[in-house]
Amino acid sequence: HEKNYFYTVDVLFGTPSKSEFLLFDTGSYLIWTQCLPCVNCFNQSAPIFNPNASSTYKRIPCDDLICRRPPFRCENGQCVHRINYAGGASASGLVSTETFTFHLKNKLVCVPGVIFGCSNDNRDFSFDGNIAGILGFSVSPFSLLGQLKSTAQGLFSYCLVYAYREMEATSILRFGKDANIQRKDMKTIRMFVDRSSHYYLSLQDISVADHRIGFAPGTFALRRNGTGGCMIDTGAIATFIQRGPYEVVMRHFDEHFTSFGRQRMHNASEDWEYCYRYDSRFRAYASMTFHFDRADFKVEPTYMYFIFQNEGYFCVAISFSDRNSVVGAWQQQDTRFVYDLNTGTIQFVPENCANDHFL
The missing domain is CATH 2.40.70.10 (Acid Proteases)
Incomplete structure (x- = not known):
């Protein structure tokens, strides 16, 4: 079976925090993870994120200025996103904010109010098991890089581990x-x-x-x-x-x-x-x-x-x-x-x- 090799970042979502692996994608401008209730979801090994189980989850309302900025729009009174990817895959759902927690050295760092897509309609992705969504890392105000502006200061670094040799090894995303x-x-x-x-x-x-x-x-x-x-x-x-x-x-x-x-x-x-x-x-x-x-x-x-x-x-x-x-x-x-x-x-x-x- 031709296996797909993807590089993921372990992100802790919500309060209490739940671990989700997101595809590290420098070619994408938004962060999203699969969310309940699903209209269309691909299989993932970890439980799908349930926004109702998190005390820090908030939807962005339609009248928020953020909702007027592409790729977001107001539809039936809800602020929604829809992204189409090369190859025909698409992800859509509710624009939301949540507390993200990252492993930094030997401590956990919380970042409140991160804007992300709570995606419940995700089609034609070839992810197999581990991945729950995408961690956008392009030069966009809504990518993780854009939202960590003051910390990242326009600098980031990575080193992708050789997959055939180190299936379980991890490397570090630096800002x-x-x-x-x-x-x-x-x-x-x-x-x-x-x-x-x-x-x-x-x-x-x-x-x-x-x-x-x-x-x-x-x-x-x-x-x-x-x-x-x-x-x-x-x-x-x-x-x-x-x-x-x-x-x-x-x-x-x-x-x-x-x-x-x-x-x-x-x-x-x-x-x-x-x-x-x-x-x-x-x-x-x-x-x-x-x-x-x-x-x-x-x-x-x-x-x-x-x-x-x-x-x-x-x-x-x-x-x-x-x-x-x-x-x-x-x-x-x-x-x-x-x-x-x-x-x-x-x-x-x-x-x-x-x-x-x-x-």
Whole structure:
């Protein structure tokens, strides 16, 4: 079974507090969790949040100024949200406030009055079990980053643990002073934010196995209509490349594996187009490098493939997109990222994220 690997944050909701795991999503502008009573809910292992059982839960009324700001609106006398995600999933429910509690070092920190979506109609999500909702972390006033403005001060940092090696390991999401991590080998790239509050990087070119493809300037530029561009997104399971360049990149991967006698397995996977017969003795996996305007981000082979040993194949962890290119979570593993909204930069350096502990 092709497992979905998602990175989650443990958030304690309400009073008394209840633990819910939310998908850590730098590509999303709202926080929401599934709420009773359900109209449509996906399966989750923890009990679904019951707002009636919390003394600090409040609905935001229709006449509140917040309800006039997209993505919120007034419907039948209630302030509601509805979000549509790439891939067709949607979440809708009541705009509310609640006390969130976070594990910080060896203490718990309460943040009262966090605005979130109490979502009771959630369709077409591929979450399996652990996840209860989404922790939006984009540059929006309603993301967690936006709501922790005074603490975060435009700085946050994360390091995604390598899933195949450390299924149970945790790493730490850092804000503000705690996120200001300096390492000698850190590279810096420019980051900019579009109207939809995503984090965009200026991608110039791509290499496969150290062979630079040589895309024409502007191939990955963000266009006025919102298509194109290259964003970085922890909520995307892997990397997506817009259709034309995708075909070129994958042809290079295919030529690489064919030259080593790897047999392509068409239709092996529903999700990934370029899959090959797995052999435990095979070692010549190709790396991939994103050439950004100021620095190169080389993704070592370890973080470029989904390996399905039992089924006897492996897949290149890249798919195509009709809108934007995306550097997703799989390719970000074992790299320390520091986002600084004040300088408009992202810094990164390789790190074994399983060793990430409170300072």
